Amino acid sequence: MxxxxxxxxxxxxxxxxxxxxxxxxxxNGVESYEFLATCYTELGEKEKSNSISEIIPILRIVLAMxxxxxxxxx
Numbered sequence: 001m002x003x004x005x006x007x008x009x010x011x012x013x014x015x016x017x018x019x020x021x022x023x024x025x026x027x028n029g030v031e032s033y034e035f036l037a038t039c040y041t042e043l044g045e046k047e048k049s050n051s052i053s054e055i056i057p058i059l060r061i062v063l064a065m066x067x068x069x070x071x072x073x074x
Contacts, residue, residue: 003043006039009035009039010036010039010040013032013033013035013039014032014036016028016031016032017029017033026059026063026066027063029059030056030059030060030063033052033053033056033059034056036048036049037049037052037056040052
């Protein structure tokens with residue numbers, strides 16, 4: 001993809017993150033952040049990609065904790 005072709009997918013991923021915040025579904029957020037990190041890497045924007053990549057493991061931990069809590073509550 002050319003650089004200008006990444007803007008639309010980035011916009012979609014950002015919109016998906018906005019929707020995720022409304023519905024509080026971090027599982028979707030992980031995918032959107034991964035996609036954004038990949039797009040920024042491909043664009044050569046390493047700083048943005050690295051910043052976003054730092055969020056992903058935190059979200060995964062939150063998801064695991066929620067899943068564990070749900071299992072315990074059952």
